[in-house]
Amino acid sequence: MSIVVEHEKRRREILERALDVFMEEGFENATFQKIANRCGITRTTLYIYFKNKRDIFNYSIKQLLGELERDISGVREQKDLNCPDKLFRVISLILDRLEENRRLLQVILDFLLYLSKSDVVPEVRVRRRTLRLRHIIATMMIEGIRSGEIIPVNVRTADDLLYGLIESAIFRLVVLKRPSAGELKQAVELTIEQLRIK
Secondary structure, rough: OOOHHHHHHHHHHHHHHHHHHHHHHHHOOOHHHHHHHOOOOOOOOOOOOOOOHHHHHHHHHHHHHHHHHHHHHHHOOOOOOHHHHHHHHHHOOOOHHHHOHHHHHHHHHHHHHHHHHHOHHHHHHHHHHHHHHHHHHHHHHHHHHHOOOOOOOOHHHHHHHHHHHHHHHHHHHHHHOOOOHHHHHHHHHHHHHEEEOO
């Protein structure tokens, strides 16, 4: 059991150092060797944990989204909250995670720019990663409408609006280098209040 824990701890340490390399070098110029050097291990040892730099990158995203989905499930299971309050807490949670992971967001942006130079269409990859999150928000909207806690609206339009605020937070944190996405929580709260049945 302790071997598994140590293995996972080592993977997390590698991810942290790999993010440093990605931030300094950019995704395109980061190499498996540079990551191994930063970790103080050989490339052979690094291969025990990851196949290549893309595997490291994908694992970082998978780990973030997995933790986020577990946290979102916890909010959705809270029986003492109504649907609009759950929706606000879920989106606030997402904004908090974006703030905490701005380095990873910067690497993702760099990766998307790297992809845009090749034949791969970045939007397809982004959609695949974000579709589940959009689905959760839409499902929560539908639940709120059915329970009579959210006014009947076009769910797709409301989902676009709320998800647009999340995208705005990413832009502000990564491109504009704002220290916080806190001001967007007020916009989310205002939006959800307009959707709430009074």
